Structures are given as structure tokens and as C-alpha cells.
Amino acid sequence: MINIVKINDFSSPELDVFVRLTGAQLRSKLETECGIFIAESPTVIEVALDRGIEPVSLLTDERLLRGSVQKIIDKCAEKFPELNLNVYIAERSVLSSLTGFELTRGVLCAMKRPKELTPVEICRDKRRIAVLEEITDSTNIGALFRSAAALGIDAVLVTPTCCDPLCRRAVRVSMGTVLSVPFARIGKTPKEWETDGVKMLHSLGFKCAAMALSDDSVNIDDKALLNEKRLAVILGTEGTGLKKGTIEASDYTVKIPMSNGVDSLNVGAAGAIAFWQITR
Numbered sequence: 001m002i003n004i005v006k007i008n009d010f011s012s013p014e015l016d017v018f019v020r021l022t023g024a025q026l027r028s029k030l031e032t033e034c035g036i037f038i039a040e041s042p043t044v045i046e047v048a049l050d051r052g053i054e055p056v057s058l059l060t061d062e063r064l065l066r067g068s069v070q071k072i073i074d075k076c077a078e079k080f081p082e083l084n085l086n087v088y089i090a091e092r093s094v095l096s097s098l099t100g101f102e103l104t105r106g107v108l109c110a111m112k113r114p115k116e117l118t119p120v121e122i123c124r125d126k127r128r129i130a131v132l133e134e135i136t137d138s139t140n141i142g143a144l145f146r147s148a149a150a151l152g153i154d155a156v157l158v159t160p161t162c163c164d165p166l167c168r169r170a171v172r173v174s175m176g177t178v179l180s181v182p183f184a185r186i187g188k189t190p191k192e193w194e195t196d197g198v199k200m201l202h203s204l205g206f207k208c209a210a211m212a213l214s215d216d217s218v219n220i221d222d223k224a225l226l227n228e229k230r231l232a233v234i235l236g237t238e239g240t241g242l243k244k245g246t247i248e249a250s251d252y253t254v255k256i257p258m259s260n261g262v263d264s265l266n267v268g269a270a271g272a273i274a275f276w277q278i279t280r
Contacts, residue, residue, distance in 0.1 A: 142173025
């Protein structure tokens with residue numbers, strides 16, 4: 001059942017999930033479930049619904065209720081006919097207090113987080129995976145997932161200190177592709193990843209390629225690298241790059257050749273190039 005609820009005040013508690021809860025609070029919002037994440041824009045919400053992600057509530061400009069948002073509401077009802085779904089509507093003067101609402105194309109959807117998977121579950125029978133080490137910038141996470149989806153990466157593993165792939169900005173930047181590419185956290189703690197991360201990847205059957213600049217790096221088009229049956233490409237945070245231990249434990253250190261005195265690329269751009277090359 002679809003319930004239309006008019007919101008007249010920005011301080012209304014019904015808006016907490018959209019504007020006042022932190023990412024950590026959203027993840028623990030439903031005690032018996034896996035938490036909540038926020039999907040922005042009709043495109044992202046449709047991707048999520050098509051993948052069976054259950055909506056919790058919607059927030060929209062009431063002027064759009066009979067327009068572009070109606071398709072979203074109809075799809076929610078179609079995919080989850082037994083669901084009691086609240087659609088909160090408000091006038092633009094109320095929603096104008098919500099920073100960045102215009103960028104969402106007029107609709108937000110609180111959705112249940114998918115069940116968390118393990119590296120073993122998502123890497124079984126996979127050939128090409130990406131591993132993201134300590135990348136905390138949500139824009140870079142979103143860009144990397146979008147490239148991974150577009151260029152045929154089978155799965156993504158993120159280390160314990162990486163940004164949550166289902167944080168609001170990462171979901172938006174990825175255009176919802178964080179819901180298309182299987183992902184899991186590798187290592188329960190930063191220390192576990194630091195000491196045993198590459199060993200875990202080896203135990204899953206992958207040769208490891210650390211993206212880093214060093215004297216013994218091979219180019220991204222190295223034939224031996226590309227001929228590996230199963231390959232994990234490890235990308236690190238900008239600035240400090242990958243940890244020394246990660247590089248030393250990996251089977252390859254890999255670089256993208258640069259010109260004009262440029263020493264490196266943004267991690268999102270580097271990831272896209274690496275993904276395209278290893279999945280050719």
C-alpha cells in the first residue's frame with residue numbers, strides 16, 4: 001500500500017532518515033535488518049528496485065508526484081505489492097532547506113541495505129577483481145564502482161578503512177552501479193588487512209597486481225600480467241598510495257606510463273584505465 005504523507009515542517013521527524021542521520025546511524029537504523037542507505041534520483045532508485053532492493057520510504061517535491069516520480073511509485077508497488085510504503089511530499093519551500101536536494105532531481109528513497117557478503121562468496125569463479133585500499137573519498141569510490149561495472153570487473157573488495165560504498169554520495173556518483181557489482185569488505189580490522197590481506201587474496205586463488213610507482217614496476221599492458229587466469233588489481237588512496245607491505249607481498253607492481261612530466265593520475269582515472277586493460 002502506498003501512503004502519501006504531507007510534510008509541512010523541515011524539522012519533522014519523518015525527515016530524519018533523509019537529512020539528519022549519519023552514515024553510521026543509517027547502517028544501524030533497522031536493528032533486525034542490515035540498515036538503510038539513501039538512493040538519489042529516479043535513475044539510481046530504478047536501478048536499485050530492478051535489483052530487488054526494498055524501499056523503506058520516499059521523499060519528493062509534491063509538484064512531481066504526478067510527473068516523473070509517479071513511475072518510481074508505480075515500480076515500488078509492482079515490485080513489492082505487500083509493502084506498506086510512505087511517500088513523504090513537501091512543498092519546495094520546505095525542501096529548499098535540504099542542502100543539495102535540487103541535485104537529486106526531486107526524489108530521495110531510503111532503502112534497505114543488501115545483505116553483506118563475504119569475499120569468498122563474491123569471488124568464487126571470478127577472474128578479474130578490484131581491491132580498494134584505504135580509499136576514503138566517496139567520489140572516488142563511486143567513480144571506481146562505475147568504471148568497474150562499465151568495464152567488466154567481476155567484483156570489488158574494500159579494506160576496513162575504505163569509505164562505505166553505499167554512502168549517499170558514492171551511490172549517487174556511481175549512478176547506482178554499486179548495486180550492480182558484488183562487493184565485500186576484506187579483513188575485519190585494518191591490522192588484519194595490513195598483515196594478511198594479500199595472503200587472503202592468494203588463498204582465494206588470485207595473483208595480485210599492486211598499482212604503484214617503483215623501479216621494478218611493469219606496464220599495465222605487460223603480457224604476463226594480462227595472461228594471469230585470475231587477477232586482483234589493488235588500488236590505494238591518493239597521496240600516500242598503497243602500503244609498503246601490500247606492494248611487497250603482491251605478485252606484480254604495475255604502473256600506467258605517463259608523459260609530460262606527470263607522475264600519476266587520480267585514482268578514479270587510473271582505475272578505469274587498469275580495468276579496461278585487464279579485461280580486454
